Amino acid sequence: MSIDWWTLGLQAVNVLVLLWILSRFLFRPVSDIIAARQAAATQDLDAAQATRAEAEAALAAAQEQLAGVAATRAQMLAEARSEADRSRDQLLSEARAEVEKLRTAAQADRLHRQQEASHAMHAEAAELAVDIARRLLDRLPATARVAGFIDGLAEAVARLPERTRAGIGAEGPVPLRAAAEMSGDEADHLRERLARVTGHPVALAVTTDPTLIAGLELDAPHAVVRNHFRADLDRIRQELLKND
Amino acid sequence: MDNPLTLEPLFHAGPVPITAPVLVTWAILIGLALGCRIATRRLSLTPGRLQVVLELFVTVVDDQIRDTMQRPPARYRPLIGTIFLYVLIANWSSLVPGIEPPTARLETDAALALIVFAATVWFGIAAQGLRGYLKTFAEPTWVMIPLNLIEQVSRTLSLVVRLFGNVMSGVFVIGIVLTLAGLLVPIPLMALDLLTGAVQAYIFAVLATVFIGAAVGEHSPSPETAKDLPQ
Incomplete structure (x- = not known):
């Protein structure tokens, strides 16, 4: 058994040269492109996460605003209902007062008219009576x-x-x-x-x-x-x- | 058939004898260099089929390193990936008629094992310092120093012998069957040789990962896990 030391040395050099070549033209560019893709994916994920966070924040704000709007709407509805009730009660009371006033006025007017009519009737009756008496006394x-x-x-x-x-x-x-x-x-x-x-x-x-x-x-x-x-x-x- | 343990030069470049494994390795080297240059020339964030395959390969290597060493894989990726890719293509080069895989020669496997050994020492010292790395030889007690030194040598030798034995035996068996049974009979054996070549490439790369991981620190798994791998 003999070892060819020249071949051994040349093969070692060959492998080292191949190591340099593959490192230069295979492993480095491929690993770089993998890293670049991972960086791009990470960046996209970060951007997506940021966008998602913004969307969630916007959603939360919208929900909060919606809740505020709903609360305001409920409050406004309650106030409007209360105001409407107050206005209705006031209108009703005013209408009742007006009706009562009109009714009282009508009653007073009616009484007045009745009194006037009665007075006129009595006056007419009195005139008639006087006239009758005068006519009778003229005789x-x-x-x-x-x-x-x-x-x-x-x-x-x-x-x-x-x-x-x-x-x-x-x-x-x-x-x-x-x-x-x-x-x-x-x-x-x-x-x-x-x-x-x-x-x-x-x-x-x-x-x-x-x-x-x-x-x-x-x-x-x-x-x-x-x-x-x-x-x-x-x-x-x-x-x-x-x-x- | 030639003696697998002897290597005759094809020609000489000055005083340097150029043998078949060196020539095949150059061919593999040029092919891989050109292929990678072309394949990685237009990488994009939206990958094509070829880019997907390349990224899958790199991702698998990274996952293997991360799972074994529990460390970021970037620093070890070129070595482990190169060893796996070279051993795999070298093993499968036996499919080309007239080509003998370089890994069927002891010199190639020894060169690979020496590189792994050197990388183990280099990464160990880089991770723990020279003193820290040397201390690992005295674990769990100083009595273990000789055994740990022997282990360093023996596991490097085991890398050499394992790869050499499996690949060389496959080539040898196919050659014998070819001389005995003609054209179609060796095909199942060649398919088996493909599987053996892939498995040996995986084993060599994983063992290199385990050895480096054991050298670089406490977070890496014990070399005992290497025993779980097929021999």
Whole structure:
């Protein structure tokens, strides 16, 4: 057995040269491209992870915003509902008040109208009654429309205060209105009765006034003494209207 | 048939005799250099089929180194990958008619084993320092120093003998069968020789990895794992 040392040395050199060649042209470029791909993949993964993190953050923000919107919406709905309830209650109360006011006004108006109607009706009835009475009294004879009221006038003057009575006729003829033209007897009888109750003669300025219907009206300086149907009917009418 | 242990020069380059293994190795070297230059000229991030094969090869070598040595493979990748690729192609060169694989010669296997031995020492010193590396010979006790020294030599010799024996015997058997049985009979044996060549290339590369790993530090697996490999 012999070893060719030249061959051994050459083969060792050959393998070392091959080692350098493969290292230079095979292992280094291939491992570099693998590393580059891994770096690119890592970079892509990092970018994807960053994008995913951003997306998750955006999603979380959107969800938070959505929750905020939902809360705001619920709050706004509650406020709107409350406001609507308040407005409805206020409107209802205002409407009720308005209705009540209108109803009260209508009731008052109705009562007023009823009162007016009643008053008018009573007034009309009173006028009618007075008119009926006047028409009926118009049928009385002219003497009955004056003579029957002379005593009553004298009694009314007698009930006046002393001082007022003393003033009647003191300053000249006293205006006297008669429902019908007075006869001389009736005028004398009246002067006599007035002289008795006043204590002094009384001059009269007699005028005829058919509106009195029946009776007399003495217009003294400080008093007006009425004794005629016109005044009675007016008083009755006033009483009737007052009772309404 | 020639004596496999004798080597006749084909020609002389000055005083240097050029033998067949050297010539075949040059051919392999030129072929690999040109092939790698062409194959790696246009590498891209989107690989083609050839680039995929190259990357798969590099990745497998890296994984093997990482699994065996528990270290980053970049520093050891060129040596281990070159040894595997050269031994594999050298073993398979027997398929070419008239070519005898360089690994069937003792000088080639010895050269490879010497390179592995030198790399073991180099990487061991680089990783642990000269003092640290020498200390490993005194582990577990100083009594083991002679045995560890013998182990260094014997495992290098075992590398030589294993590769030489397997490849040379395959070539020898095929030659004998060819002389006895003619054309078709050696084909199964040649196929078996292909398998044997691939397995021997793998074993040689893995053993080199294990030896270097044992030399570089504590994180590497024990050389005992080499016993699990087929001989």
